[in-house]
Amino acid sequence: MHYHQVTLKNGLTLITVQKPGKLFSLNLGLQVGSLMEGDQEKGICHFIEHMLFKGTVYEDNETLNRRIEMMGGDFNAYTDYISTVYSVSALREELLESLNILHEMIAHPAFSAEEMEKERGVILSEMRSALDDPEDITHRNLYEKAYATSPLRYDVIGTEESIGRLTAEDLQRFHHTHYVPGRAILILVSSYSHEEAGILVEKTLGQWQGSKTPPIPWVFEKNQPGIHTDYKDMEQSTLAILYSFPLKEEEKLPLRVLNYKLGQSGNSILFRELREKRGLAYDVYSDLDLTENIQNLVIYTQVSDESLENTLEVIQEILEDIKTGAYFHQDDLNMMKKVMKTSIYGTLDSIHDLSAFLLDEVLNHQDPREFEKDMAKLEKVTLKDLVAVSQKVFSEPTIFMLRGNPDDEDHTDYGE
Known part of the structure; x- marks a missing residue:
């Protein structure tokens, strides 16, 4: 480059x-x-x-x-x-x-x-x-x-x-x-x-002229765990789960790898378990934000109201199983490494993606050429690294459910 x-x-x-x-x-x-x-x-x-x-x-x-x-x-x-x-x-x-x-x-x-x-x-x-x-x-x-x-x-x-x-x-x-x-x-x-x-x-x-002002500081805040519910007249209910976590720099790459398999790929764990095996949801995804002092992961899906509690239980069981080493095998890890390499090379080939990628890196105080080192680090990521970071991330979530049954008498907000 x-x-x-x-x-x-x-x-x-x-x-x-x-x-x-x-x-x-x-x-x-x-x-x-x-x-x-x-x-x-x-x-x-x-x-x-x-x-x-x-x-x-x-x-x-x-x-x-x-x-x-x-x-x-x-x-x-x-x-x-x-x-x-x-x-x-x-x-x-x-x-x-x-x-x-x-x-x-x-x-x-x-x-x-x-x-x-x-x-x-x-x-x-x-x-x-x-x-x-x-x-x-x-x-x-x-x-x-x-x-x-x-x-x-x-x-x-x-x-x-x-x-x-x-x-x-x-x-x-x-x-x-x-x-x-x-x-x-x-x-x-x-x-x-x-x-x-x-x-x-x-x-x-x-x-362009103007004097540089000191940056406005903000600090990382851990999410407040709890289950919260609200209601809206709609056909299906929604479920979102948020985890926030202070990560070390060396833990970010294993989490990116884990998140791809968890809820980013077309054959993700969440998609396979919720849609393909159980027929609970049409779509489900996980979104990872590693911006400095934000650092959170959100899981989101939409399901029928009668399936909402079951869906939450299944997701929590999946995450607990991941923390014990289930779901991930060496073949999966090798595949995820290939996918991440393909994504990086795809970014390099597109002027639009490359420009946006480089800006994100600089805004997050990273060397824009750090991806070259990440390619080497990627080869060293192990299954043990995935388990370790999952144990650090998947604990004490904030859960919000928007239920599609506004006439339900149980309007409990468990986070209060």
């Missing part, structure tokens, strides 16, 4: 990877996400992300978005717990225009009060539409029950109350403090040489 990293004079971190091709893919990540928001600011990072597409001091909303459209590529953004990311993929010759647009959006947003009121309605509509999604409701309630003080209790989008009270001045103040080049990382994968790419970035985002 033809990789190069440099810090510009204004503090922006630039990472370029030279790959032949007619397209480029870039990700500009700001190290500010919902975990950094104050109690009165919930959803402000996501709101700012929306507003950066609503005009700059140089041109209005319509003109800006026409310029983006004329590039003929993909221009997008998202906000998560630790970052706000702007991504662009387009033809090679559109790189300079893309960087110009990004610079204007990032450094000189208009924050028009009129546009903000329109976007407030859009965000509130987005928020309310999620109330019709059982999976979304389940995850939101699960995190709210799992954490007592962590900002993880709140959805990235914020609350109706917080979104309703934010002003243009609030957004401007937060943007001025946190949208600074010293907290920005630009990953560019293209056929440009490192020198050529550096010149283009220096001409555009290199002109």
Whole structure:
């Protein structure tokens, strides 16, 4: 991988990877996400992300978005717990225009009060539409029950109350403090040489000014164990189980391997046991987040209400069996190693996946080339390592059930 990293004079971190091709893919990540928001600011990072597409001091909303459209590529953004990311993929010759647009959006947003009121309605509509999604409701309630003080209790989008009270001045103040080049990382994968790419970035985002502010600290919080239940008029019930854990660096790779076989693959343990053997669920998955100071694993499924308790028992039995060494054999481990290698090489071959992957690594304070070492470490992962990490992870879960029988008289919340 033809990789190069440099810090510009204004503090922006630039990472370029030279790959032949007619397209480029870039990700500009700001190290500010919902975990950094104050109690009165919930959803402000996501709101700012929306507003950066609503005009700059140089041109209005319509003109800006026409310029983006004329590039003929993909221009997008998202906000998560630790970052706000702007991504662009387009033809090679559109790189300079893309960087110009990004610079204007990032450094000189208009924050028009009129546009903000329109976007407030859009965000509130987005928020309310999620109330019709059982999976979304389940995850939101699960995190709210799992954490007592962590900002993880709140959805990235914020609350109706917080979104309703934010002003243009609030957004401007937060943007001025946190949208600074010293907290920005630009990953560019293209056929440009490192020198050529550096010149283009220096001409555009290199002109972005702002003093770096100290990072806003947050600490790991262990989930609060318990079983919680709520009700909604719907056809099926949902079940979500959350485990959080402080892991050592050397334990993360075995957990990634374990999680793939647990609930990520098409032939996962959970899928095979719940759907293929017992016919309890159409789909089931596990999701692993190893972001610093988050570190949790969530299992989710949807089943008929009469099967809910049985499904929970089966999952808990599976996890207990895994902790004793069941389910995993050397052939399984060898297969999972091949799958992970295939995934890594697939990422390297795609400019879009590679750009996103490298940004995730840097945002998590990892050497972006660490995957090369992981390939060697992967060969040394043993069945004993999988058992050891499962014993550390699978204990004292937070469980949330959204039941599809609102007339049930037993509305017990066992976590209270």
